Amino acid sequence: MKTLILTQRDVASILTMEAAVPAVERAFAAHGRGQAIMPAKVYLPLEDFGGDFRAMPAYFEGSAGVKWVNSHPGNPAKHGLPAVRGVFILSDPATAAPLAVMDATLLTAYRTGAAGAVASRALGKKGPKTLGLIGSGVQARVLLSAHRVVFQGLEVLCADKQADVAQRFAQQLGGRAVSLEEASACDIICTATPSRAPIVMREWVRPGTHINAMGADGPGKQELDPRILVDAMVVIDDWHQAVESGEVNVPLHTGAYAKGKIHATLGEVIAGLRPGRKGDEITVFDSTGLAIQDVALARVVFDAAKTRGIGQAVELVAGA
Ligand SMILES: NC(=O)c1ccc[n+]([C@@H]2O[C@H](COP(=O)([O-])OP(=O)(O)OC[C@H]3O[C@@H](n4cnc5c(N)ncnc54)[C@H](O)[C@@H]3O)[C@@H](O)[C@H]2O)c1
Known part of the structure; x- marks a missing residue:
């Protein structure tokens, strides 16, 4: 059996947000029910190069795979x-055959956007x-497109x-450029910056608002005033990852927030194991970002590529 090589162009011709949202929702539900296998992601910090790599393996619904992805905030300015950017390897869990090697840059963006809309x-x-x-930036674009799949007629304010x-x-995507404060007074807020200090203040956020804090995905990263967390119902994607590298990581370290206040994982809420919103709380x-989100989308891409004859099949591993 050959391995299917799928370039970014191939993935772009297959992946739609309409397919990504339900796939990611199913992955969260499986995680909530304890039906996925997902060791914590491994970070390879590269301070000399202004970034890091992450290895993200997971198994879910008969699919196993790993994503090798980075975060280099200086890439746009320094290198254009x-x-x-990332690469994903999808494997057969029974034989270990590498089924596909595909671009994971789009995969990462789509699964991040989809997760935000699923949470909203x-x-x-x-x-x-x-x-x-x-x-x-990049994540904001996909967050917008995913929210447009899930909700009709949203007015978009960006900062x-x-x-x-x-x-x-x-101008490009249909919205209004406003101040951080004005964008924070919306029904749904998505933060998607590499910030290492709060940029959304408690006073700006209205009762009943839902916030997707997407940017903090590494130790020391932070976007929200910790007083927002203290007053809110906080739902995380994964205990280990959130405590180490999520929005809660800095306030947990400084003592501004307590681990015991975290309400649930998103998967538990989606699977109906924990209650969601009660009323007008934030x-x-x-x-x-969970590896199972990537596996779920990689499977969607692989299945569609096989059906539509997209990609290049190569003898990558002997006997594969
Ligand atoms: N949660 C997840 O699953 C997930 C997935 C992918 C990326 N991320 C993280 O999301 C963040 C954004 O990624 P991206 O690919 O969109 O990056 P990007 O460089 O494309 O966009 C980031 C934008 O944020 C702006 N920005 C930076 N600091 C700001 C500040 N203090 N106030 C307001 N705006 C600010 C920048 O000008 C830029 O336009 C990164 O931290 C990345 O690591 C999270």
């Missing part, structure tokens, strides 16, 4: 390249009218420390 549907109030995007970036984002989804 995206901050996040599970934890946000019904019928949101406004979406605030804090940070107008960025680079005003021209927010302006361009608004809800926060602390996302670090």
Whole structure:
């Protein structure tokens, strides 16, 4: 059996947000029920190169795989390249045959956007009218497209420390570039920056708001005023990852927030094992990004590629 090589162009021709959202939702539910295998992601810090690599293995619903991905915030300015790039290997769990090797840059973006929209549907109030995007980069784009799959007629307000970036984002994707404070007064807020200090203040956030805190995915990263966490129902994606590297990591270290206040994992809420929103409280989804999200999408891409005859099959591993 040959291994299917899928380039970014191949993946782009297959992957849609309409397919990504339900696949990611199923992955979270399996995680909540304890039906997935997902060791904690391994970080390879490379301070001399201004970034890090992560190895993310997982098994879920008959599919096993690993993503090798990075975070180099200086890539766009220094090299004109995206901050996040990756490769995914999908394997047959029974024979260990490498089924596919594919670009995981788009996979990462789509599964991140999909996770935000899945969390907004599970934890946000019904019928949101406004979406605030804090940070107008790659992840913000996919967060917007995923929210448009899940919700109709959202007014989009975007903000960025680079005003021209927010302006361009608004013009291209349909929205209004505003201040951080104005974007924080929306029904749903998505933060997607590499910030290492709070950029959304407690006073700016209204009761009933749902926040997807997506940017903090490494130790020392932080986007929210810790007083938001103290007042909110906080739902994490995974205990180990969130405590080590999620939005809660810094306030847990400083003592501004207590681990015992974390309400549940998103998977537990989606699987109906823990209650979600009760009324007008602020809800926060602390996302670090789970390997099962990637496996779920890699499977969708692989199955579609085989059906449609996309990709190049090669003898990569002897006897594969
Ligand atoms: N949770 C997850 O699953 C997940 C997945 C992928 C990436 N991420 C993280 O999301 C973050 C954003 O990634 P990206 O690919 O969109 O990066 P990006 O470089 O494409 O965009 C980030 C944007 O944030 C803006 N920004 C930076 N600091 C800011 C600040 N203090 N205030 C306002 N805006 C600010 C930048 O100007 C830029 O436009 C990174 O920290 C990345 O590691 C998380």
